[in-house]
Amino acid sequence: MRFKKLKLFTNNLSSDLKFYSEIFGLQIMNKKQNSFSVNIGWTQLEFHQSDIDHIYHYCFLIPSNQLEQAIKWIEKRTDIIKIDKNKKTQYFESWNAESFYFLDGSGNLAEFIVHYDINDNEKKFDVSQIKGICEVGMPTNNIESINNQLTSNINSEFWKGDLKKFGTNGSIEGKFLLPNFEIKKTWFPTSLKIEPFDFETILENNKKEYSLEFRNGIIKTTANTV
Secondary structure: OEEEEEEEEEOOHHHHHHHHHHHOOOOOEEEEOOEEEEEEOOEEEEEEEOOOOOOOEEEEEOOOOOHHHHHHHHHOOOOOEOOEOOEOOEEEOOOOEEEEEEEOOOOOEEEEEEEOOOOOOOOOOOHHHOOEEEEEEOOEOOHHHHHHHHHHHHOOOEEEEOOOOEEEEEOOOOEEEEEEOOOOOEOOOOOOEOOOOOEEEEEEEOOEEEEEEEEOOEEEEEEOOO
């Protein structure tokens, strides 16, 4: 599964615009008074102005041999969130993956992750090496129900985790993070509260394209004609 477009909402559009244009050095696309977008790998990331604060968690997939270079690249531009006093990355054994975290312009939790099951051999890291967004948080108080809807509506599969506290649906290249916000209260490794904020995405799975809206904790999907 891949996220081709991800639409997020923010009450601090100018900060996100500055972050992605100046910190990441990306070309701003479709700039309007109340929105803008950037292309990052296979994903078009859009931000739209909102009157209320939204806190999301999303993650970028980077080449599996570029973790240390990506850390140095980010540290020249913004602060990495320390896991503890001397630790910058977290290894996830069941995923065979490792990641580090930082905040975007409006305080969303962003992440760079490598999956060691992917065999990459890139020589140098820069923003063009980001493959795309591979994780989007979809908080819920009923993981099993949301997982069943995704499985039925977009023909995806439960990936890792459990159906009580924290599960995932999708694949290495694109997955929904399904934390039960009544049990798991904050996004690791921060104190940011997990809440089901609205977002929209266009995704591709099994050679089919779908539009998905997540509003008020409810999923609405449409199969697109490609």
